[in-house]
Amino acid sequence: MNIDIERLKKNIIKIGSIGRDDTGGISRLAFSEEYNKAAEELKRLFEDNGLKTKIDPIGNVIGSREGDKDLPSIMIGSHLDTVKNGGLYDGALGIFAGLECISTLNDKDIKTNHPIKLVAFNAEEGSEMGGTFGSRVFIGTQYLKEEKLENKLTNYGLSMNDLKESTINSEDVKLFLELHIEQGGYLEQNNIKIGVVNGIAGITRYSINIKGEANHAGTTPMDLRKDALTMAADLLLKIDHISKSIGSPFVSTVGQLSIKPGAVNVIPGEVEFVLEMRDMDRKNIDYLMDEIIKYTNTMDEFQFKFDLLIDKPNVNTDPHITNVIAEICRNKRIEFDIMASGAGHDAKEMAAKVPIGMIFVPSKGGISHSPLEFTSWEDIENGTEVLLETILNLDDL
Ligand SMILES: [Zn+2]
Numbered sequence: 001m002n003i004d005i006e007r008l009k010k011n012i013i014k015i016g017s018i019g020r021d022d023t024g025g026i027s028r029l030a031f032s033e034e035y036n037k038a039a040e041e042l043k044r045l046f047e048d049n050g051l052k053t054k055i056d057p058i059g060n061v062i063g064s065r066e067g068d069k070d071l072p073s074i075m076i077g078s079h080l081d082t083v084k085n086g087g088l089y090d091g092a093l094g095i096f097a098g099l100e101c102i103s104t105l106n107d108k109d110i111k112t113n114h115p116i117k118l119v120a121f122n123a124e125e126g127s128e129m130g131g132t133f134g135s136r137v138f139i140g141t142q143y144l145k146e147e148k149l150e151n152k153l154t155n156y157g158l159s160m161n162d163l164k165e166s167t168i169n170s171e172d173v174k175l176f177l178e179l180h181i182e183q184g185g186y187l188e189q190n191n192i193k194i195g196v197v198n199g200i201a202g203i204t205r206y207s208i209n210i211k212g213e214a215n216h217a218g219t220t221p222m223d224l225r226k227d228a229l230t231m232a233a234d235l236l237l238k239i240d241h242i243s244k245s246i247g248s249p250f251v252s253t254v255g256q257l258s259i260k261p262g263a264v265n266v267i268p269g270e271v272e273f274v275l276e277m278r279d280m281d282r283k284n285i286d287y288l289m290d291e292i293i294k295y296t297n298t299m300d301e302f303q304f305k306f307d308l309l310i311d312k313p314n315v316n317t318d319p320h321i322t323n324v325i326a327e328i329c330r331n332k333r334i335e336f337d338i339m340a341s342g343a344g345h346d347a348k349e350m351a352a353k354v355p356i357g358m359i360f361v362p363s364k365g366g367i368s369h370s371p372l373e374f375t376s377w378e379d380i381e382n383g384t385e386v387l388l389e390t391i392l393n394l395d396d397l
Helices: 005-016 033-048 092-107 133-139 149-154 160-165 228-246 282-297 319-331 346-350 377-395
Strands: 052-055 061-065 073-079 116-121 173-181 194-200 202-211 251-260 270-279 303-312 336-341 356-361
Touching: 005 033, 005 092, 005 377, 033 052, 033 061, 033 092, 033 116, 061 092, 073 092, 073 346, 073 377, 092 116, 092 173, 092 377, 116 133, 133 346, 149 160, 173 346, 173 377, 194 319, 194 377, 202 228, 202 282, 228 251, 228 270, 228 282, 270 282, 282 303, 319 336, 319 356, 319 377, 336 356, 346 356, 356 377
Parallel strands: 073 116, 073 173, 173 356, 194 336
Antiparallel strands: 052 061, 061 116, 194 356, 202 270, 202 303, 251 270
16 A cells, blocks of 8 residues: 655654754754654644644653544554754654554545554653653553652653553553664665564673772883773673674673773773673573673682673564564565664563564664664655555454
């Protein structure tokens, strides 16, 4: 079934103009004035397309299209907020592709059995409450007992009651679908048009502290040093080597490192860095940590301390939904591949309570979170048509 790519284009560019700066980047940060303006505009747009629409207390925009029968909803969505100086497509594309599917159903006067709900989430990219806040609260996995949460909420003019009022009954949802840009270069490099996502990688972060001995840079001979930084450098290369041997989709990154005392003429006595690991298979993460600990145990001159900071398990998409999406691509003769997502998404939170499916479209150069983020209209058209057919297929009773 053909969608109207010109209409989709017009809508995404219209909302994309809110928060746009001189560099062409978009800053529609969660809870900002720009976000609220975009949410109001989006609500009007949803209503113009026949959706009964509300903005919940935490800023999620929810549009509903009635179904023929009294059944749980097919839900589609992604996030409306952006990072600072972000691009046009991250998040927004999933919302506007969903809207275009609904407008096409309206044009063709097609009624579905299930109601369809379209959700634009707030605060996926982050706020003081952490990433994917909008979807976590929405589906009810926000940890309500978290200490200090209430204080953080106050900074946004929110209360615990607002969270409660923003949480839906997950039994009213049959499944959740999210179309998103890949944010990596795999699809483009391999000339594949659609990524059918089979899961979203888990994230584990450790803080690793290495203690050696700070000393005078001029008077301490090389063989008498306990330089925590050269030890860290050695360990980082080891980590890189093991990580490469594990193979894709496993990735590990050290993007933050601090050196103490941090003076040009003092041998570093202490180094601390954060190691982040992502994979679909928990065993690989444990394997790397075991190897690191085994290796550091042989380094008698240094003391090592490992602190687990974050441990979020991977989630799988629903196998039936994944098969349906793949089958639609096959029938439409669109090049596709089954792949894991290295980035977290709202769908990952939704998966805690409902079956999910995800469709990736190519990102030019694998770039995102930048004004240079780009996906061609042709790829968007393909992806949106696959999304629409997925909805219709899963609507069957
Ligand atoms: Zn995103």
